[in-house]
Amino acid sequence: MWPFSSKQHQASLSINGSDAFDIGKKETILDAALRQGFHVPHSCRVGGCGTCKCKLKHGKVRELTDTSYLLSKQELQENYILACQTRAKDAVVVDFPGWNKTAKPVSGKLLTIEELTHDIFELTIELEEAISFLPGQYMRLSPADGSLPARCYSFANVGHPENPKIISFFIRRVEGGNMSNWLTDPAHIGETLIAEGPNGEFYLRDIDGPAIFIAGGSGLAPILSVLEGAIEKSHKVIFHDALFLFGAREQRDLYALDRIEKIRQGWGGHFAFKAVLSAVQEDSDWAGAVGMVTEHIPDTPTSFNHAYLCGPPPMLDAAIDVLVSRQLNETNIYLDKFSDQSSS
Numbered sequence: 001m002w003p004f005s006s007k008q009h010q011a012s013l014s015i016n017g018s019d020a021f022d023i024g025k026k027e028t029i030l031d032a033a034l035r036q037g038f039h040v041p042h043s044c045r046v047g048g049c050g051t052c053k054c055k056l057k058h059g060k061v062r063e064l065t066d067t068s069y070l071l072s073k074q075e076l077q078e079n080y081i082l083a084c085q086t087r088a089k090d091a092v093v094v095d096f097p098g099w100n101k102t103a104k105p106v107s108g109k110l111l112t113i114e115e116l117t118h119d120i121f122e123l124t125i126e127l128e129e130a131i132s133f134l135p136g137q138y139m140r141l142s143p144a145d146g147s148l149p150a151r152c153y154s155f156a157n158v159g160h161p162e163n164p165k166i167i168s169f170f171i172r173r174v175e176g177g178n179m180s181n182w183l184t185d186p187a188h189i190g191e192t193l194i195a196e197g198p199n200g201e202f203y204l205r206d207i208d209g210p211a212i213f214i215a216g217g218s219g220l221a222p223i224l225s226v227l228e229g230a231i232e233k234s235h236k237v238i239f240h241d242a243l244f245l246f247g248a249r250e251q252r253d254l255y256a257l258d259r260i261e262k263i264r265q266g267w268g269g270h271f272a273f274k275a276v277l278s279a280v281q282e283d284s285d286w287a288g289a290v291g292m293v294t295e296h297i298p299d300t301p302t303s304f305n306h307a308y309l310c311g312p313p314p315m316l317d318a319a320i321d322v323l324v325s326r327q328l329n330e331t332n333i334y335l336d337k338f339s340d341q342s343s344s
């Protein structure tokens with residue numbers, strides 16, 4: 001009786017409060033969820049992106065890989081696992097936080113592709129129907145013809161001021177990345193995409209106090225979305241001081257600086273912005289900050305009581321270590337970790 005390979009294996013799976021259903025001995029939690037029709041968040045399916053992370057609430061599992069490179073210390077302590085790298089051994093119950101199980105895929109047309117840097121592009125898509133999302137969340141995008149698997153991208157806006165059906169994303173064109181090359185190819189303007197979501201737990205909490213925001217590379221999208229959303233909603237965080245550190249390699253990797261300047265002007269408290277370059281060219285006229293973004297986190301222990309971080313895992317891990325060493329409570333650090341595999 002498929003999917004069991006032996007009568008002894010009688011594991012089951014329940015997702016976000018669903019009825020339990022059978023899971024095969026060799027199936028991962030992600031494969032079983034998708035087979036059952038649950039479009040849970042996922043992207044690379046090989047343990048490389050962290051999109052499928054979920055909380056193990058009950059049951060025994062077997063993990064196929066060491067996941068500590070993608071999950072934070074706190075997530076590991078809280079029993080987070082990667083669904084694509086975990087099999088069930090008995091009656092397993094998991095929770096995908098922030099997963100909107102009632103969201104249905106929506107189709108839309110690729111409207112525009114604007115070059116922001118040599119490898120980052122802003123895409124706009126007009127959906128067939130408007131969706132509501134929280135600034136900082138993400139969608140899974142794929143060509144409607146099914147030629148490529150879906151990839152996850154964070155919203156780069158808070159919604160179009162005139163047309164709520166228009167959403168935008170920043171896409172980094174990854175060398176050899178089929179999806180990012182497809183999405184940033186002007187030949188595909190006008191083509192139909194499928195958008196699934198919104199998903200994700202990276203959104204502004206009900207916080208009151210000074211905050212630090214750190215972004216790296218195309219990780220700018222959800223941070224911009226969160227900051228602009230805070231201003232639009234007059235969230236109480238805007239009446240406190242904030243520091244925004246944006247880490248990039250070279251000057252040519254900086255973008256959206258005009259939007260950051262508008263955020264600075266619209267912030268109620270003092271809003272400091274610092275772009276930090278890690279690989280300044282010798283002939284560059286750059287006079288700003290250099291090094292790693294973590295070197296520019298102020299060393300005053302109580303400067304900030306909340307942090308929002310988005311970027312590649314090594315940058316975020318380093319930032320968490322520094323912030324915790326400055327006595328920021330780890331539960332007040334919100335992360336959106338991504339790797340090239342999750343968006344290639």
Ligand code: FES
Pocket residue numbers: 042043044045046047048049050051052053082083084085
């Ligand atoms: S889908 Fe599981 S880590 Fe990428």
